[in-house]
Amino acid sequence: MDEVKGSMTRVEAAFSKLAARPPALGGWGLNGVFTRYLDHGSHQVTWLQGALGSATALTDAASDVDDSNMELGLLRMTGPRLQAALFGTLLLATWVDFLHLSDAVLRYCPLCSVEKLFVDLHRVQGLMQPTLTDLASLDPERVEAAATAMPELMGKLTVEFDALHRETRSTMKLGGQVIAAMQAVEMLTLISTMKMSLPRRPPSAPATLGVGLVMSSSGVMVGSRLVVSAEWVEMMRRLVQAGVISVPAVSAAVRIHGGQVLMAQAHQDLPKGVRDALGDSPEVRAMQVTDRAGAGMADAPKHHVLPDEHRAWFEKRGFTGDMNIDQFCVRLEKSHHEAIHGGGDWRLGRTWPGEWNRMIMKVLRDAEAETGQRLTRNEILKLVAGYLKEYDISMNFIPGRRR
Incomplete structure (x- = not known):
């Protein structure tokens, strides 16, 4: 929860800074017709804060219950809220990157098509909206489905970001823009999954989970290996076994942070390194996602x-x-x-x-x-x-x- 709250604070600060920026000399910036895209992000912050507040309240209530089983039952209730906040914040951080890049395009690329940029942002917003709606519902089944599909969505968003970046570079070169303007755009090529990486490694021995994050020269993430702390793996294992966090959600987080190579594998098993690190338990072996009918619960009242x-x-x-x-x-x-x-x-x-x-x-x-x-x-x-x-x-x- 502390990790997500910290990310939320950074996202809110980014929205505030973008909104406060005055238009450039040409009159362009994230204002006028583009304001709706800033508002879109700000509106999502409201339900994210509610989800985190709800998870915090339930955690506090659990700590006061004088029965270990009931305490665990209350902690499980935080799971959908925490997962919704985690993946919702990740999407908003990605949206911030698109807005930063768009702001740079509007300010430094007079030959770039404003109309095309508007349509591009509209398309990206459309890609995100169904998932954000499902996450905002806080319905456990919808949140689970959205989390499971997140790696595939993040893959699409990475491709969109890279395409927008490459088109901007090409237009700037054709227009003979100064090097400083090019550098302003180059600084924004790190997609938010880099900034939203798994918890930083402590000095203790790390656990290698098979794949990882490397940024290619074109700004697209490619996989090599992912390194997280042994403490993080143990925390995930315990939360999975307790039923607070689902294995598909952990798997989705690993795939997202694993980069482009794994993003299309949303519905496959965990990588062997991840499975080994989490431990050979029934919860981990039962990773394959199923719906209520597949779990035999279709008619369960x-x-x-x-x-x-x-x-x-x-x-x-x-x-x-x-x-x-x-x-x-x-x-x-x-x-x-x-x-x-x-x-x-x-x-x-x-x-x-x-x-x-x-x-x-x-x-x-x-x-x-x-x-x-x-x-x-x-x-x-x-x-x-x-x-x-x-x-x-x-x-x-x-x-x-x-x-």
């Missing part, structure tokens, strides 16, 4: 752990915002879901004292009656965690919808 019919009761005890009861849903097999509700007929099931909604509300109300005061949110979660284990319900929480 969502179960509100905290009964939806008592929403107001829970809201009075702190279950609002990022911790509202719709965040505490789990997928259950249809038979399991019916069993905990007393069978297929929910009305008849409510006559059974062990029916989930009836049972859990009785437990919570009895606990309040015993203490003579309202339960806190953490006290409720601790009590619920014990009964989730008893009813064999996992704490892999997913967002649900209000019924």
Whole structure:
């Protein structure tokens, strides 16, 4: 989270500087009709800040829960938000590079076609927008799909950036532009994946993960090998095994930072070096991405752990915002879901004292009656965690919808 927040700060600062730059002598810059492209980036910052704030709030809540399983369940809830923020920030950093290059073109290349540059930026924005929309939804399935497709998208963006850069150089040469103007554009040839590299290596021994980043003379990234710290690999392994970060997301990040050679391999296995470094665990072996139907979950209903019919009761005890009861849903097999509700007929099931909604509300109300005061949110979660284990319900929480 700290890594992403730092990247977000740099991206916001870049947008502010670009917006504050006065037009050049010819009257051109990222103003007028080009302002919409600055606004596009600034608008994305809002949901990114919300995703990071939500992940931070859930992490803080997890640290206060006095039950290790519930703590892990809350941490898993941060996963989609963190992945959305990570890849969203990466796309925005890439967009900043396009804007920097466009600003240089407008200022230093009077022979370059302003109309063509406008259309080029519009096309690049169109490439990014579907992925940004999916990431901004914070829906776990849409975020996962977007993250998995990111290497392929970054490959396309790298090609677009390189083409724009090469065309600008050619036009400048034809127009006999001064060397200083050429250098102004040359300084912007590093695509943002270089700046958004994996965490910097500490002094300890590194782990080599097979491929890496080298910038060719034309500004296109090519692969050689990727080196990250052993600490980073261990952190990823633990987060993957805990279910906080998905293996496809880790794989996508490695491919993106691995450069152009790997960007077209979005739907293939992890490189052997990466797989070996992460460890030979079931989570790593199960890297291949599948949809809900492929995972056998197409008909699996969502179960509100905290009964939806008592929403107001829970809201009075702190279950609002990022911790509202719709965040505490789990997928259950249809038979399991019916069993905990007393069978297929929910009305008849409510006559059974062990029916989930009836049972859990009785437990919570009895606990309040015993203490003579309202339960806190953490006290409720601790009590619920014990009964989730008893009813064999996992704490892999997913967002649900209000019924």
